[in-house]
Amino acid sequence: AQTVTQSQPEMSVQEAETVTLSCTYDTSENNYYLFWYKQPPSRQMILVIRQEAYKQQNATENRFSVNFQKAAKSFSLKISDSQLGDTAMYFCAFMKHVSNFGNEKLTFGTGTRLTIIP
C-alpha cells in the first residue's frame, strides 16, 4: 500500500514571498502520478499541479512548481510570489500508474494549512 506524508501541519509566509511545502511518499511502484491539490475555505478541491513519475523534468504551472526527487520519494511544492488567494489547505496525493483505459484511487497526505500574511 502507498502512504503519503506531509510533515508540516501549518505554515505561514508574508505576501509576495516564496514558500515550499514538503511531501514524501512510500511505494513499491515504479510508475505513478503525483499531485498537489488546494482546498480553500470554500472546501472545493482544486488541482494545482501534477507530475508523472517517469518524467524527470519538474512540472511548473505559473507561480507553482515542484521539486520531484524520485529516488528520495520526495515531491515538494514551491509557491513563488505568494498571494492572499493562496491561503488554503494543500494536499499531496499519489496515484498508481494506470493503463491507457484505467484509473485508480488517490491516496492523500494529511495536508498543510498555508496562511499568506498581508
Next chain:
Amino acid sequence: DAGVIQSPRHEVTEMGQEVTLRCKPISGHDYLFWYRQTMMRGLELLIYFNNNVPIDDSGMPEDRFSAKMPNASFSTLKIQPSEPRDSAVYFCASSLAGPDGSGVVIQYFGAGTRLSVL
C-alpha cells in the same frame, strides 16, 4: 461544463435517519469516486465506479453505507441508519478512463457535502 455537481451542500440530520448524498459527474467521464474527509482520518476513498459498475468498495466502512450508479450521469451514497461518527465532508470526483491529452490522469472534484449527524 459545470463540473462535478454534488447535492446537498450541507445536510444536518438526527442519528438513525437515512441520508442520501447525490453526485452528477462531468459528462463523458467514465470513472466516479466517493471520498470522505474527516479530521481523524483525512481524505479516504470509499468506493469507485467504472462505467457505472463498482470496482473497489473496500473503503466503505460498514453495511450502513451503500452506493449506486444507475446511469452515467448520476450516483448516490446512502447511509442508513446514520450515526454521529458519520459526520464528515463527502466528496464525489469523476475522471476519464486513462490519461488526458497531457498524459496525466486527473480526478475532478465536486464541492462536497458537509454531513452533520446529531
